[in-house]
Amino acid sequence: MDLFSETILDHYKHPSNKGSLKNPTITISEVNPLCGDKLKIDLKIDSKNRIKEIGITPQGCAISTASASLLSEKLIGKSLKEIEALTEKDIFKMLGIEINPGRIKCAMLPLVTIKKALLMKELKEKK
Amino acid sequence: MLNQSKIKNQFPIFSHKKDGKPLVFLDSASSTQKPKIVIDVLKNYYETSYANVHRGIYDLSEKSTEAYEKSRKTISKFINAKSAKEIIFTRNTTESINLIAYSFGNSNINKNDEIIVSALEHHSNLVPWQELAKRKHAKLKIIPLKKDLTLDFESYKKLLTKKTKIVAITAMSNVTGTIVPIEKFVKEARKYNAKILIDGAQSVPHLKTDVQKIDCDFLVFSAHKMLGPTGVGILYGKEATLDDMPPFLYGGDMISEVKQFNSSYAELPNKFEAGTPNIADVIAFEKAIEFIEEIGLENIEKHEKSLLKYAKEKFSKYPEVKLYTPKDCKNAGGILSFTVKGIHPHDLATIFNEDNVCIRTGQHCAAPLVESLGEIALNRMSFYVYNDFNDIDIAKKSLKKALKLFK
Numbered sequence: 238m239d240l241f242s243e244t245i246l247d248h249y250k251h252p253s254n255k256g257s258l259k260n261p262t263i264t265i266s267e268v269n270p271l272c273g274d275k276l277k278i279d280l281k282i283d284s285k286n287r288i289k290e291i292g293i294t295p296q297g298c299a300i301s302t303a304s305a306s307l308l309s310e311k312l313i314g315k316s317l318k319e320i321e322a323l324t325e326k327d328i329f330k331m332l333g334i335e336i337n338p339g340r341i342k343c344a345m346l347p348l349v350t351i352k353k354a355l356l357m358k359e360l361k362e363k364k
Numbered sequence: 365m366l367n368q369s370k371i372k373n374q375f376p377i378f379s380h381k382k383d384g385k386p387l388v389f390l391d392s393a394s395s396t397q398k399p400k401i402v403i404d405v406l407k408n409y410y411e412t413s414y415a416n417v418h419r420g421i422y423d424l425s426e427k428s429t430e431a432y433e434k435s436r437k438t439i440s441k442f443i444n445a446k447s448a449k450e451i452i453f454t455r456n457t458t459e460s461i462n463l464i465a466y467s468f469g470n471s472n473i474n475k476n477d478e479i480i481v482s483a484l485e486h487h488s489n490l491v492p493w494q495e496l497a498k499r500k501h502a503k504l505k506i507i508p509l510k511k512d513l514t515l516d517f518e519s520y521k522k523l524l525t526k527k528t529k530i531v532a533i534t535a536m537s538n539v540t541g542t543i544v545p546i547e548k549f550v551k552e553a554r555k556y557n558a559k560i561l562i563d564g565a566q567s568v569p570h571l572k573t574d575v576q577k578i579d580c581d582f583l584v585f586s587a588h589k590m591l592g593p594t595g596v597g598i599l600y601g602k603e604a605t606l607d608d609m610p611p612f613l614y615g616g617d618m619i620s621e622v623k624q625f626n627s628s629y630a631e632l633p634n635k636f637e638a639g640t641p642n643i644a645d646v647i648a649f650e651k652a653i654e655f656i657e658e659i660g661l662e663n664i665e666k667h668e669k670s671l672l673k674y675a676k677e678k679f680s681k682y683p684e685v686k687l688y689t690p691k692d693c694k695n696a697g698g699i700l701s702f703t704v705k706g707i708h709p710h711d712l713a714t715i716f717n718e719d720n721v722c723i724r725t726g727q728h729c730a731a732p733l734v735e736s737l738g739e740i741a742l743n744r745m746s747f748y749v750y751n752d753f754n755d756i757d758i759a760k761k762s763l764k765k766a767l768k769l770f771k
């Protein structure tokens with residue numbers, strides 16, 4: 238079974254960085270309207286525009302939850318620029334499994350959510 | 365029991381295996397597979413008899429028209445309509461409902477009037493009424509669901525008033541499989557002179573339907589959910605009701621006389637069938653109905669009930685499984701929705717898919733209903749003539765595998 242590798246199942250059952258943060262810099266919730274999956278992400282960003290802390294509250298399938306968990310580990314210490322440069326390819330590589338077209342949305346939900354959060358932050362700062 | 369292997373043999377798709385695994389198709393509530401005779405008619409018609417209908421004087425066109433109208437006649441008999449004029453061809457159930465919401469709705473619903481639907485509705489029998497209510501500043505009322513997953517008839521009686529212009533309800537839920545005793549609902553609506561539309565998308569393929577006995581104003585359903593081709597929807601309407609309604613789409617085929625600045629419109633059913641229709645698929649649909657009638661709807665219903673009972677028994681053995689079906693099989697068609705603790709429906713369907721078992725997951729185009737059950741998504745198995753106990757056994761094996769994997 239390729240899709241449900243040990244890593245995926247492990248991160249699904251015990252997601253890293255699970256829970257809300259106190260005083261986050263940004264909070265964003267995103268829904269996958271096809272399956273009703275929900276994901277809330279809290280980010281704490283330091284003065285150098287790097288991710289200092291991340292808190293995820295996933296409510297969805299193994300793929301989207303594992304993707305959120307793995308991504309949360311990967312992003313700590315990363316600059317916002319580096320995050321913006323991440324692509325679908327990076328996510329697939331991070332998950333280490335083959336994603337069929339029907340599940341791409343699940344795999345991408347966490348990154349899409351975080352990018353949206355960063356965009357919102359930028360817009361807010363411009364105002 | 366139906367003679368399963370004999371029936372399965374008549375559906376070419378079941379002769380194709382995936383990695384040596386036979387196809388276990390448990391998603392007929394979404395759309396069914398097609399028997400060879402339906403596929404053959406399509407091919408044959410295009411190769412030997414195709415021409416547009418209602419137009420040419422030449423033989424081909426006349427024969428096309430004849431076959432197209434013969435299918436209409438067969439459908440009218442299948443649901444016991446008074447006449448073939450009462451059968452209108454659309455693209456699907458959704459379009460049939462929209463036709464009614466626009467044509468009947470726009471000319472009959474006014475400010476403060478009331479429209480009643482139920483908590484069991486598919487989006488296609490909910491959203492068109494939401495929009496109509498918004499357009500006309502009318503009120504949308506919803507018949508609630510009881511704990512046992514049947515509709516609350518007593519609440520329905522209280523919702524009806526003199527202002528109720530139309531009641532639009534399903535005869536069978538595509539999520540819980542609940543069979544609604546529609547005749548009772550129609551009788552009640554009649555006391556208030558309200559029109560009543562029955563969404564038969566799930567019921568007509570599986571239960572004997574007699575529109576004169578039901579006494580509804582409208583019945584809508586889709587050919588693709590009953591062994592027929594995609595692209596054919598049926599709108600049955602009482603002749604007098606349809607006569608009073610303005611056309612929905614305007615153009616060719618639906619006119620009687622056209623002048624430069626004014627036109628008059630054709631009689632039923634052409635009045636509601638503007639433009640070149642889906643001729644080939646309508647003709648092929650007749651074969652699907654003949655196929656169903658040969659097996660017999662009573663036999664189909666009995667067969668599906670026994671599958672439902674069997675599936676309930678097998679799946680309820682697992683404490684992780686929660687079933688969303690009326691307790692009594694009497695109140696349900698061949699549909700079984702369920703959740704599995706600790707496994708998201710999408711993950712479960714992915715594991716089933718590895719065993720070539722097709723189940724539906726998600727919100728089933730009934731988000732308000734699924735949410736009211738307290739779930740974000742459900743798994744659903746649904747049955748038809750080609751399914752057998754073995755299909756359920758294979759699905760059970762997939763479930764066991766999933767439980768082990770996600771332990």
Ligand SMILES: Cc1ncc(COP(=O)(O)O)c(C=O)c1O
Pocket residue numbers: 393394456457458459486488489534536537538563565566586729
């Ligand atoms: C109860 C019910 N109503 C309406 C529809 C819509 O049918 P169609 O997609 O053919 O328009 C469906 C199909 O899923 C259904 O189950």
